Amino acid sequence: MNKKKFSIVTFGCQMNVHDSEKMAGVLQEQGYSFSCDPKDSDLIIFNTCSIREKAEQKFFSELGRIKTLKKKRPGLKIAVAGCIAQQGSDEILRRAPYVDFVFGPQNIALLGDLVKGSRTIATEDNPEIAEIDLPVRRTGTGRAWVTIMYGCNNFCSYCIVPYTRGRERSRPSSNILREVRGLAEEGFREVTLLGQNVNSYRSDLDFAELLRAVNLIKGIERVRFVTSHPRDLSDELIEAIRDSEKVCEQIHLPLQSGSDRILGLMNRRYSYDDYRRKIDSLRNNIGGISITTDIISGFPGEMSEDHDLTISALREICFDGIFAFKFSPRRGTRAALMENGLSDDVGSRRLSEVLAVQEAITERINKGLESSIMEILVEGVSETDREMLSGRTRTNKIVNFKAEGLSIGDLITVRILKSGKHSLIGEVV
Ligand code: 5AD
Numbered sequence: 001m002n003k004k005k006f007s008i009v010t011f012g013c014q015m016n017v018h019d020s021e022k023m024a025g026v027l028q029e030q031g032y033s034f035s036c037d038p039k040d041s042d043l044i045i046f047n048t049c050s051i052r053e054k055a056e057q058k059f060f061s062e063l064g065r066i067k068t069l070k071k072k073r074p075g076l077k078i079a080v081a082g083c084i085a086q087q088g089s090d091e092i093l094r095r096a097p098y099v100d101f102v103f104g105p106q107n108i109a110l111l112g113d114l115v116k117g118s119r120t121i122a123t124e125d126n127p128e129i130a131e132i133d134l135p136v137r138r139t140g141t142g143r144a145w146v147t148i149m150y151g152c153n154n155f156c157s158y159c160i161v162p163y164t165r166g167r168e169r170s171r172p173s174s175n176i177l178r179e180v181r182g183l184a185e186e187g188f189r190e191v192t193l194l195g196q197n198v199n200s201y202r203s204d205l206d207f208a209e210l211l212r213a214v215n216l217i218k219g220i221e222r223v224r225f226v227t228s229h230p231r232d233l234s235d236e237l238i239e240a241i242r243d244s245e246k247v248c249e250q251i252h253l254p255l256q257s258g259s260d261r262i263l264g265l266m267n268r269r270y271s272y273d274d275y276r277r278k279i280d281s282l283r284n285n286i287g288g289i290s291i292t293t294d295i296i297s298g299f300p301g302e303m304s305e306d307h308d309l310t311i312s313a314l315r316e317i318c319f320d321g322i323f324a325f326k327f328s329p330r331r332g333t334r335a336a337l338m339e340n341g342l343s344d345d346v347g348s349r350r351l352s353e354v355l356a357v358q359e360a361i362t363e364r365i366n367k368g369l370e371s372s373i374m375e376i377l378v379e380g381v382s383e384t385d386r387e388m389l390s391g392r393t394r395t396n397k398i399v400n401f402k403a404e405g406l407s408i409g410d411l412i413t414v415r416i417l418k419s420g421k422h423s424l425i426g427e428v429v
């Protein structure tokens with residue numbers, strides 16, 4: 001008998017990408033086989049994201065499109081997972097009655113039951129999530145993701161994550177270290193430790209201690225982590241990054257706004273000055289560290305003075321790169337109820353300015369890397385030019401280069417020939 005095939009369409013963040021790897025792992029255990037073509041599958045799972053309205057719209061239009069496929073092949077099963085599923089299972093089943101089952105990010109372990117048809121909705125809170133280790137079908141090339149904690153307790157006023165992923169729960173360090181050792185044995189050279197707020201990881205170890213322990217694992221050459229909350233970035237953690245030679249000189253540290261008034265409304269619990277001091281300490285302790293951030297433009301009540309403070313923060317700090325978004329009200333969050341007073345236009349205009357100011361900074365920083373020598377982990381064929389290979393520096397910059405006889409996971413040295421906005425061109429030395 002032919003094995004049943006599944007495919008997964010993933011929206012959103014790295015956490016979702018890794019959740020999809022776990023869903024695939026569970027399905028393989030159930031005797032399903034992976035297919036990269038949804039049209040050729042017996043089960044299609046949409047792993048959804050609800051962080052901003054745009055992501056939600058994208059999913060609902062895809063879901064509408066799949067209806068015709070289901071009509072043609074009534075045996076096809078369609079499932080919705082992820083953050084939209086967690087918050088809106090009833091709405092999904094009402095808008096798309098052809099959906100067979102819906103489950104949230106805390107209930108991937110139940111996928112085996114769900115495919116057997118024993119229930120249609122699994123969105124309950126799962127306090128045991130951090131104790132359960134699911135099988136993972138890895139898709140990364142040379143590098144692997146490892147969840148260290150689930151959920152978030154911060155309740156930033158704009159953010160839906162604490163409502164979809166639940167309370168913070170840290171995995172036991174022994175389970176994490178066992179997983180990383182296994183990855184090293186499988187040939188992975190790089191691991192990224194994942195959590196909504198890794199700095200508040202706490203089991204028998206805190207995050208700084210966990211990093212030092214991962215650093216000792218033989219076979220792993222590079223360690224990264226996302227995402228950090230500025231308030232929880234301790235001196236101990238900065239020292240652990242500095243002392244651990246495998247922990248890369250790179251951090252993603254979301255600022256969100258340069259205005260203390262807006263940071264207060266966002267419930268971020270740090271001031272711009274606090275943030276600035278952490279950046280100074282990171283740069284003083286960790287030579288060549290690359291720093292990226294997230295910015296939200298057009299938060300409710302943002303005045304042009306607040307926006308100007310964000311622009312001057314970008315100029316002062318000189319991030320290596322940023323992700324910037326226009327504020328998107330999310331149902332159930334506090335910010336969705338705040339008096340806005342901003343037209344859509346103003347938000348868009350401010351976002352464009354933020355992006356333009358940063359683009360010039362990123363270009364200048366990347367230009368400064370030309371003719372430098374850097375270590376690259378080979379990840380595979382470049383997405384932009386199939387004739388080239390692609391890899392990342394320890395500082396997480398993408399470098400494309402021509403070479404033969406290399407394999408995924410090789411660590412090589414390149415000279416940077418040319419810089420661009422989003423990537424660098426190098427030659428093997
Ligand atoms: N609107 C706009 N951006 C948001 N983010 C989170 N919630 C929202 C929202 N409601 C951004 C933040 C966060 C990143 C992952 O997404 O900048 O750091």
Ligand code: SF4
Pocket residue numbers: 152153154155156159160161162196197229
């Ligand atoms: Fe959302 Fe804030 Fe938690 Fe990040 S720290 S997931 S922005 S609530």
